[in-house]
Amino acid sequence: MVKFMKLEGIRPSNFGGVPLLIAILAFVFMIGGIELFSWWMWIIGWVLIFASWGISAEIKNDTLILRYVFGLLPIKLKAEDIEEILVLNRLEKGVLLRYFPGIGAAYMGVLIYALYRYLTFPDNLLPGYYAGALGLIIISSSMLISLAIPIGKTHHKLLTAVVVFIASAFLLWLKVRAVELIPMVVVLVMITLWTVYDIDTQDYIVLKTRKGRYLLTSNAPRDKVEKAIKAIMEVLSDD
Amino acid sequence: MIRLPESMEKIWTMRAKGMREIEIAENLGISRQAVNKALKEAKAKLFEAFFALAETFSWEIVRVNAEKGFMVARGRCGDRATRVYAFYIPQKGIRGFFGEEVPELILQHAVELRIVKRADKKELIKVLER
Numbered sequence: 001m002v003k004f005m006k007l008e009g010i011r012p013s014n015f016g017g018v019p020l021l022i023a024i025l026a027f028v029f030m031i032g033g034i035e036l037f038s039w040w041m042w043i044i045g046w047v048l049i050f051a052s053w054g055i056s057a058e059i060k061n062d063t064l065i066l067r068y069v070f071g072l073l074p075i076k077l078k079a080e081d082i083e084e085i086l087v088l089n090r091l092e093k094g095v096l097l098r099y100f101p102g103i104g105a106a107y108m109g110v111l112i113y114a115l116y117r118y119l120t121f122p123d124n125l126l127p128g129y130y131a132g133a134l135g136l137i138i139i140s141s142s143m144l145i146s147l148a149i150p151i152g153k154t155h156h157k158l159l160t161a162v163v164v165f166i167a168s169a170f171l172l173w174l175k176v177r178a179v180e181l182i183p184m185v186v187v188l189v190m191i192t193l194w195t196v197y198d199i200d201t202q203d204y205i206v207l208k209t210r211k212g213r214y215l216l217t218s219n220a221p222r223d224k225v226e227k228a229i230k231a232i233m234e235v236l237s238d239d
Numbered sequence: 240m241i242r243l244p245e246s247m248e249k250i251w252t253m254r255a256k257g258m259r260e261i262e263i264a265e266n267l268g269i270s271r272q273a274v275n276k277a278l279k280e281a282k283a284k285l286f287e288a289f290f291a292l293a294e295t296f297s298w299e300i301v302r303v304n305a306e307k308g309f310m311v312a313r314g315r316c317g318d319r320a321t322r323v324y325a326f327y328i329p330q331k332g333i334r335g336f337f338g339e340e341v342p343e344l345i346l347q348h349a350v351e352l353r354i355v356k357r358a359d360k361k362e363l364i365k366v367l368e369r
Contacts, residue, residue: 080279086302090313092322092368208304229300236305237287 005059007228009220010205012054012066015100016213017075019068022052024106031113034132057216057228059235064207066214079235081209087229088204089151097147099206099213104147111140118171127181130172135188138168142192146199154200161196165189205229241288242332243281250274251281252329255307255352282306285327292333298323302367307352311367324367339364 014023026048033042051069058065062079088094097104114136121129141164149157169185203225205216218225243251253263260278264271282305289303289310298312301322308327313320316337325335328348336342341360349355355363 080282083282083306084302084304085300086304086311087300090299090301091311093365095369098369208306226299233286233290233300233303236303237283237290 003059003061005231007057007059007216007231009224010057010216010218010228012057012068012075013215013217014052014054014068015096015103015215017211018073019052019054019075020100020102020106022048022069023103026052027106027110031110034117059231062235064232064235066216075214077207077209077214081211082207082236083210084206084208085229085232085236086206086208088206089202091151093150094152094204095148095150096204096215097144100147100215104144107140107143107147110136111144114140118175121175123175125176127176127178127184130175131181131184134168134172137171138164138188138192139195141168142195143199146196151200151204154197157196157200158193161192165192205232207232241284242330243284243327247277247281247284248329250277251285251308252352254278257353288327288333289325292325296323307354309354309367322368324364 012019014020026045028045029041029048030045032038033040033045054066054068055071056067058067064077064079064082066075066077067073068075086094088096088099114133118130118133118137121133142161145157145160145164149160165188168188172181172185201219203218203220205218205225205228207214207216216228218228242248250263250267253266254260254274258266260271260274264274267274285305285308286303289305290300292298293300293310293312296314298314301311301313303310310323310325312323312325314323314337315321321337323335323337324341324345325333326345326348328334328344331344334342334345336345339360341363346358346360346363349363350358355366
């Protein structure tokens with residue numbers, strides 16, 4: 001009999017394997033869009049970033065299937081290939097960056113590009129010129145903070161995000177001193193803090209396989225996460 | 240408590256110590272396929288044993304590593320939440336400890352399996368918790 005179960009509330013992330021490559025390609029298109037003032041590159045970048053996120057996870061017989069690219073790309077993990085399962089947010093010092101350095105390198109690349117772009121802009125241009133690069137600096141820094149500080153240390157992360165924001169406000173002040181930028185800065189602060197908070201309150205299930213590591217995330221209530229973990233465990237125990 | 244069959248345990252231990260499948264096969268004079276099959280079965284049995292243990296005592300699983308044969312879980316000791324660490328030790332089966340009270344046997348085993356480089360209790364907990 002075919003065993004089938006959809007893991008409710010579980011979403012595969014783009015932190016490893018082919019999805020990470022798609023995410024990196026998305027960043028390249030986005031940056032290309034900014035550099036070349038190309039709207040289509042910018043749009044492709046966004047489509048790719050959505051495609052890189054998984055949409056569902058399911059179990060079919062002894063295989064865990066993670067569906068990416070709007071369901072068109074299934075990644076199949078056979079039970080026999082899985083060597084470790086861990087719930088990262090339950091570790092005392094669980095750091096995403098340790099398990100998924102590739103995504104950290106991608107955000108670092110974006111940060112370096114944005115800083116370079118920002119610092120090479122001439123002073124006193126129209127505020128919009130600085131907004132894009134500054135947004136990238138703040139978002140990529142927030143992501144790096146979330147990846148590098150252990151999960152659960154929410155206060156540390158939010159404080160570090162505030163420090164990043166102050167540094168970014170100083171960068172802006174160096175370039176242009178205009179009152180009309182204040183609303184934009186406020187919006188960026190809200191996005192930053194929300195991003196950091198949201199990342200820190202999710203559940204993270206890491207599957208270590210012979211071919212690499214895969215990350216499943218969930219915002220679902222605890223009982224759904226427990227049910228999913230138990231279902232995966234049953235697959236792993238089935239010889 | 241579960242024990243892996245002797246030959247399967249031998250193959251699993253060699254792999255856990257870092258030997259490649261082909262090296263194990265050559266060392267034992269068996270085919271690589273046989274090594275692969277034994278490892279698959281050993282992993283499934285270890286996953287099953289650790290999950291059963293957690294379920295029996297209503298521990299919440301934090302991590303289970305079948306390659307090196309250990310589990311980290313969250314349990315309760317009276318009213319107090321505590322960490323539980325369990326290891327599969329060849330010829331002995333599963334042994335565990337609460338909190339930071341690492342038995343010498345487990346520490347030596349962790350060094351042998353290269354989970355830690357030296358026999359340091361704090362280092363072992365650190366490795367398991369990150």
